[in-house]
Amino acid sequence: MQALDKKLLRDFQRLWVQGVAIAAVLACGVAILLTGIGMFTALSDTRAAYYERNRFADLFVDVRRAPDTILPAILSIDGVAAVAPRVQGLAVLDLPGRVEMATGQILGWPEGDEPALNAPLLRSGTYPARAGDVMVNAAFAEANGYEIGDGFAANINGQRRELTITGTALTPEFVYTIGPGALMPDNANFGILWMTEAALAAAFDMEGAFNHLALSLALDAVEQDVTEAVDLLLDPYGGLGAYGRDRQVSDAFLSAEIDQLAAMARVTPPVFFAIAAFLVSMVMSRIVTLDRAEIGLLKALGYSDVEISIHYLLLAAMIAVVGVGMGWALGTLLARTMAWQYARFFDFPYLLFRVPPWVYAVSGLAALVTTMAGALRAALMAARLAPAVAMQPPAPPLFRRTILDVAMAALRLRQTTIMILRSLIRWPLRALFTALGLGAATASIISAGFMWDSLDRVIDQTFDQSMRQDAMILFTEDVPLSTLATIARLPGILQVEPQQMHAVILRHGLHEKRVALEARPRDADLSRVITPDGRAVDAPPGGLMLSHRLARQMDLGPGDTVSVEFLSGRRETHDLVVTALVELHLGLGAYADMDFLDRLERRDARVSVANVLLDPIRTDDLHLALRDIPALSGLILISDNRRSFEATIDANISVVNGIYAAIAICITIGVAYNAARIQLSERARELASLRILGFSRGEVSGVLVGETMLLAILAQPPGWLMGAGIARALSNSFSSDLYAIPLVLTPSTFATASLIVLAASFVSVMLVRRRVDRMDLVAVMKTRE
Amino acid sequence: MVQFVFRTEGLTKVYDSGEVQVRALDGVDLELYAGELAVLLGASGSGKSTLLNILGGLDHATSGRVWFRDLDLTDLGDRALTRYRRDHVGFVFQFYNLVPSLSARENVQLVTDVAADPMDAAEALEMVGLAHRLDHFPAEMSGGEQQRVAIARAIAKRPEVLLCDEPTGALDSKTGVAVLEVLNTINDTLGTSTIVITHNAGIQAMAHRVIRFADGRIGGVSENARRVAPHEISW
Incomplete structure (x- = not known):
């Protein structure tokens, strides 16, 4: 080892606390880069593999009741590779050992083989084969402590059915499993259930028909063209409009998360690298100043400027090496912690956790380059010192009088305070x-x-x-307003109010957006639209009230006319005026007055959801009573x-x-x-x-x-x-x-x-x-x- | 009756680095008188700086005792020594040790702010002939001027003793003489007991007494019958 190398090691030994303090900042940048890209890669790879192996569909469409005979026509659409029709619906679940009702999304299981698209991955047990069999999503089974062979009852389209669990599974359709009206996954209260298609079709009166269709596209397919062709074919059967993965709830949440990770990997690390570069620059300049005489001596002994510059760059490189090592360790640990976090929210069968080697290389290189950049000034300073000058003591730093001195004198500050202030100004x-x-x-x-x-x-x-409201009671189909009177007589109900949900497509110029239009009676008290300043507002009759976010996306303002295509009821299209805008935090809200919509539809008032206020001590009685109400598809406890x-x-x-x-x-x-x-x-x-x-x-x-x-x-x-x-x-x-x-x-x-x-x-x-x-x-x- | 400012008995200082023991002071018995200007003369490493540091309360002896007037410095703690330095001692070093971010006046004010009965900073600077450089920073002054600021800073609190460690060591002859003039003037006019350490034999002529150091011991003490004015000295 050469003497200069020994000096390097000893210098680093002397500086180790400062070195580690800088390395820690560098490590943060490396760790976040590693975690961000690592998790981004892990989630994207896992998603890609899972979607491919389990044939996640590209397009989805809900329809009222389409005959199976339409399928050949859909398959022959240019760009459609495969179709998977099924019957599906919501059901109220009566789980043993608990009084509260849960909600289930029941999906039909085709005879014989697993579905052509969105194939579930069996985790335990077997697929459903007989009428009373049910396969449930693994998270639901786990949250409720169910084993194979356990049973529960379901109110399916008004009929109570006893079901036995034959298996548990995961599906690419519900990586993020969120129930209707819920804000977060709640696996104990919302489950995915697979029953044989035959049993389900009988229950929903769907023999020889389907109400949900998944499609996969050929590689060269144009999604927009296929969507239009599918909508055209299904329109007569009550098609609600085909949508892609971007509007599939689970995939939308997953994509949002993946985008956030990418953003994190892009934005945050440069900040840390910049701070580390500054620290290196500050410390290295100081070291060169202190080593002044030594630098002069080395030069007098015949070391070249380049050798001396490299000597100081290497010192900085040692800091970088420590920082990168710490960062890699921390990043790997952090990524595993985050993977564990994700496992709680996303139901993946496996996580392809693999931080690619190039991420380690890139993060290490980035750290090294920024450190070198920080040390460059000091290294050049060392190179530029003339040996004769270097061996002389440096001149004292130059302080000059400034206007601030007058102020400091006027304030009669202590000398020690002046020392502090001058140093900042200098x-x-x-x-x-x-x-x-x-x-x-x-x-x-x-x-x-x-x-x-x-x-x-x-x-x-x-x-x-x-x-x-304390709870929302969901119906399988819109019910007449008079049903509310029946609801009001149930035990524990203190107050009940109606609400309608309409699936609509809004069109304005080139903009088109599918949203849920909510309608309420005037002066609704339980479910209200609230502005940021806390006021409750009603949608003015005669038009639509839109959230600011939706209006911005549609390029709409008050007074503009928007074309509204109703996907249910008479399936008519109306031109409605935007009468008001409202600021909202959740959802792409669109609101209307209930009477106004009923008149528009030329029908008696109907209800999709009953909002209720409950007497807390009689909640159990209500749950018991609700089990016997046929048209109920779910109860959401707020x-x-x-x-x-x-x-x-x-x-x-x-x-x-x-x-x-x-x-x-x-x-x-x-x-x-x-x-x-x-x-x-x-x-x-x-x-x-x-x-x-x-x-x-x-x-x-x-x-x-x-x-x-x-x-x-x-x-x-x-x-x-x-x-x-x-x-x-x-x-x-x-x-x-x-x-x-x-x-x-x-x-x-x-x-x-x-x-x-x-x-x-x-x-x-x-x-x-x-x-x-x-x-x-x-x-x-x-x-x- | 002659008054002592400092008195030492068997003062010994051993630097122990584990393997090697260096006896910097080896049983020094010394008395320094009030109002005198004493020069401690000796080669590098003879122990004179060590003695000065112990007298100034910057260091402790390994054995032996040291008094400042009636105050036994030997076993004083850090707090008491700080107090002692603040109240009684002025230091002048070879490398002036000015605070570069403070002007001449402010460097002196460092002391006058905390001293019990200080003179005005400007007055102290005037005594060292720098009345015209009050607001200059160290970087804007020559070495001699910087040393004179250091002296002004040392005397501004009206210390009883002024301890000078090679005050002219970093200066050329002409500038050094100017500094010695200042020291002499202060000794004459203020009566401050002044101890000057030097290895420069020429300087001894201006002292009341000369104490020679060699190998940690006092080699000899002599009184100057006739003191030479600093401007007659050169080296």
Whole structure:
């Protein structure tokens, strides 16, 4: 080993705490890159493999009742590769050992073989073969503790059937299993059930017909053309319009998650790499300054400028190597944690978890390159030093009077305070970047912390103000308004209100959107549309009220006319006026007045959903009574919904907040510790002088602690701004057709973030302060700078 | 009766690096008088700086005792030594040890802010002939000027003793003489007991007493019958 290499190793040994502090920041960037791309790859690969092996369909269409005889015509459409018709429907489940009803999505199982498309993957037991057999999704069985051979009852289209579980399965159709009206998966209360097609067809009066069709497309097919052809063929049979994977609920959620991971891998790591590069630059410049005489000596001995530059670049490279190693370990761990998180929400039969080797290579290379970039200035500085000059002590740093000095004089500040302020003014860029680094830490906490308040707002608006009913009673088909009187007489019902749901296609210019149009009577009290400022609004009769998000997507404003195609009832198309817009967090809302729609349809008032208020002590009686009501397809308990929503969010946000806080602490320590160490090394003489002049340890440390803490405090307002900006970007990027996360920033979010960063800064500086206490005054004063 | 400012008895300092033991001071008995200007003369490594550090409360002796007037410094803790330095001692070093981010006046104010009965910073700087450089930063001054600021900073609190460790060591002859003039003036006008460490034999002529150091021991003490003014010295 050459002497210069030995120097390298010893230098690194001497600097290891600072090195590790920088490496930790670098590691965060590497880890997030690895996790983001790793999970992105894992989810996309798993999805692709699962979809392919289990033949996930490309197009889906619901229809009222289409005869099987139409199938050859559909198969002959140019671009259609395969079709899988089935009967399906919702059923109320009466599970043993519990009074509350659950809801089941029952799917028909074809005679003989598994379905041509959307083939379930058997996890245990066998496929359903006889009339009373049922295969259930594995998550439902697990959540309710069912084994093969257990039984429960189902109210299928008004007929009570005893069912026996023959098997459990997973399906690509329900990777994200979310029930009607639910906000989050709730496996105990919503299950996917497969029964023999024959039994189901008999129950739903669908012999020789189907009400759901899945299609796969040939490679060269044009989805739009096939969709139009299918719609044309099924229109006479009550087709509700074919839709692609983008509107298939499970795939839409999964895609949104995958997109978010890709965004995370793209946006976050560069921030960490930039901070690490700054830290490397700061520390390396200082080392070169300290090594000045040695550099002069090396040059005098005949080392070339290039050799000396490389020497310092290698020192930075050692930091990068440590950071990359830490990042790889952390990233692999983090990715596994996230994979576990995903396993809770997404029902995959397997997770192809494999971070491709190129991701390790790319993340390592990115870290190395940024570190080198950070060290470049210092390396060039070392190369440019002329040997004769280098061996002379450097001139004291130049301070000049500025306008600020007048202000400082006027304020009669203490000299130690002036020392702090002058140092900031003398090295403004360094102060700026240090502050920005600490601000980034604050921003990181805010960007995760705002979610608490935002989701609190969503929960409050959704459950406390908008959905005030205790339960929603769903009917298999729209029922006459008079049914409400029957509902009102059931035990425990305190109040009941009607609501209609219409599947419609809105068209305006080139825009077309399929949405659920909700209609309510005027002054509905249980289910209301609430504006962000908390007002309840009714859709004005004579037109539609749209959510802002929907109106923006359709390029519509108040007074515009929109063409509305009703996919149920008389299946007519009407031109309706947009009478009002409303701001909403959840869903692509479209609303109308119930009387107005009934008149438009020229029919007596009908109801799709009954919203009810319950007497809590009689809930069990209601569940018992509802089992005997035929036309019931489901009961959604809002409180269950809320509980699972809150539990999911709590678990999720806690994990995310924990990760972001840990990252922020890493950044803070990396920045604050290094800033204080460099200050100490630059100021050792000054601080020793102060001690000799009779200043106490506390007073001397005050200079050191003061400068870093002053920067940490100054960093907070820009940190808040950055955090608010990131939070806004995140809240925008989370918005989809499904929901929007409102941006709610409260003082407590800012305060918490700042407190964490200030505390971490303080601890970092106090670690350096111990060195002031141990400083050998005599030795410091004797050494020439 | 002659008053002592410092008195040592059998003062010994051993630097123990584990393998090697270095006796920097080896049983030094010494008395320094109030108001005198003493020069401690000796080669590098003779122990004079170690003695100065112990007298100034920057270091502890391994054995032996040391008094400042009636105050026994030997076993004082860090807090008490800080107090002692703050109230009684002024230091001047070879490398001036000014705070680069503070102007001349502010460097002196560092001391006047915390001292019990300080002189005005401008007055101290005037005494060292820098009345016209009050608002200059160290980087804007020559080495001699920087050393004079350091002296102004040392005397501004009206210390009883001024300890100078090679005050002219980094200066050329002409600038060094100017610094010595300042020290001499301060000793004359303020009566501050002044101890100057040097390996420069030329300087001894300006002292009241010269104490020679060799190998951690006092080699000899002599009094100058006639003191030479600094401007007559050169090296």
